[in-house]
Amino acid sequence: MSTAPSPLVGRSVLVTGGSGFLGSHVVDALRARGVTEVVVPRSSEFDLTEAGPTRAMFQRHRPDVVIHLAARVGGIGANRRQPGTFFRDNMAMGLHVLEEARRAGTAKVVVAGTICAYPKFAPVPFREDDLWNGYPEETNAPYGVAKKAVLVMAQAYRQEFGSNFVVVFPVNLYGPRDNFDLEDSHVIPAMIRKFVDADARGERSVTLWGDGTPTREFLYVDDAAAGLVMAAERYDSPDPVNLGAGFEISMRDLAGTIARAAGYTGDVGWDASRPNGQARRMLDVSRARERFGFSASTPFADGVAQTLAWYREHRHEIAAREAARKAP
Numbered sequence: 001m002s003t004a005p006s007p008l009v010g011r012s013v014l015v016t017g018g019s020g021f022l023g024s025h026v027v028d029a030l031r032a033r034g035v036t037e038v039v040v041p042r043s044s045e046f047d048l049t050e051a052g053p054t055r056a057m058f059q060r061h062r063p064d065v066v067i068h069l070a071a072r073v074g075g076i077g078a079n080r081r082q083p084g085t086f087f088r089d090n091m092a093m094g095l096h097v098l099e100e101a102r103r104a105g106t107a108k109v110v111v112a113g114t115i116c117a118y119p120k121f122a123p124v125p126f127r128e129d130d131l132w133n134g135y136p137e138e139t140n141a142p143y144g145v146a147k148k149a150v151l152v153m154a155q156a157y158r159q160e161f162g163s164n165f166v167v168v169f170p171v172n173l174y175g176p177r178d179n180f181d182l183e184d185s186h187v188i189p190a191m192i193r194k195f196v197d198a199d200a201r202g203e204r205s206v207t208l209w210g211d212g213t214p215t216r217e218f219l220y221v222d223d224a225a226a227g228l229v230m231a232a233e234r235y236d237s238p239d240p241v242n243l244g245a246g247f248e249i250s251m252r253d254l255a256g257t258i259a260r261a262a263g264y265t266g267d268v269g270w271d272a273s274r275p276n277g278q279a280r281r282m283l284d285v286s287r288a289r290e291r292f293g294f295s296a297s298t299p300f301a302d303g304v305a306q307t308l309a310w311y312r313e314h315r316h317e318i319a320a321r322e323a324a325r326k327a328p
């Protein structure tokens with residue numbers, strides 16, 4: 001990130017979802033840039049799927065800038081189990097946050113979209129101009145379409161009310177403090193957990209979802225946080241911007257990379273009865289570089305090593321928390 005003083009210094013920045021995986025890293029990045037007034041509202045106090053609590057949050061905190069990350073998030077399994085909930089909650093949170101920011105006269109809102117908004121058959125690498133050229137992959141379409149509708153709202157509010165609302169579209173993220181619960185985690189934490197736990201228990205076989213052919217791109221969470229802060233500091237345009245690392249890896253190669261890093265030497269099987277999701281995913285990352293100077297800096301191997309180290313350090317407390325939650 002730039003070493004020039006941040007234009008956010010001296011302003012109050014509210015991060016919805018600031019206690020979540022990405023949000024906690026955004027809060028760290030803001031503090032590292034010298035922003036001292038960082039507000040992290042919790043869902044237990046302000047449920048952003050409801051208009052009243054969202055308005056109360058703006059009235060209480062009167063932020064200058066909002067980074068809107070609160071969302072219902074999960075992997076393919078969670079998206080398939082609760083498509084209605086994913087659509088409703090993400091739509092409602094975007095709707096209420098942007099409307100209440102407009103009413104409150106908030107100077108700027110940065111919204112996190114998602115790569116799941118892209119059409120199922122978008123040409124690779126995905127360019128922002130292709131966002132509307134088709135329907136998303138079915139397993140995550142309700143989540144992706146809700147996020148895409150928030151982009152339209154941000155653009156329409158800019159046009160009608162002059163609101164400085166910008167929307168960035170991060171690719172799949174990974175890193176320390178990710179969700180490692182196998183019920184609703186994304187692919188990297190799920191693989192790390194399976195390989196580390198299998199190795200610790202002396203198991204010689206791990207089964208992964210799908211047939212291993214799909215490709216994905218992954219952005220280290222600290223890089224994503226830097227991109228969001230840079231957008232908050234410097235970007236003012238209706239055009240959506242991808243946030244990615246600009247590389248593509250197959251699930252099979254990803255499994256090999258993570259198994260080796262975890263020290264797991266047993267067999268890897270694929271359960272092809274489980275969905276693959278979209279066949280290929282990789283973003284064109286040139287717009288973020290051109291518009292606000294963002295490019296990812298963490299090598300993938302380093303990011304995987306950091307994430308693995310974090311999971312090793314926290315795996316017992318994660319398992320204990322899950323057991324307590326599931327206890328009758």
Ligand SMILES: NC(=O)c1ccc[n+]([C@@H]2O[C@H](COP(=O)([O-])OP(=O)(O)OC[C@H]3O[C@@H](n4cnc5c(N)ncnc54)[C@H](OP(=O)(O)O)[C@@H]3O)[C@@H](O)[C@H]2O)c1
Binds near residue numbers: 016042044186
């Ligand atoms: N993770 C990824 O790979 C990825 C990729 C692309 C885009 N994104 C986007 O990045 C953002 C953050 O994702 P994440 O992975 O960090 O998610 P996360 O760890 O699940 O965090 C979600 C946050 O949303 C808040 N939240 C949920 N429901 C809420 C409600 N009804 N009212 C108020 N707050 C609510 C939670 O707050 P409490 O803790 O207070 O309940 C939590 O802090 C999301 O917008 C997501 O779409 C994520």
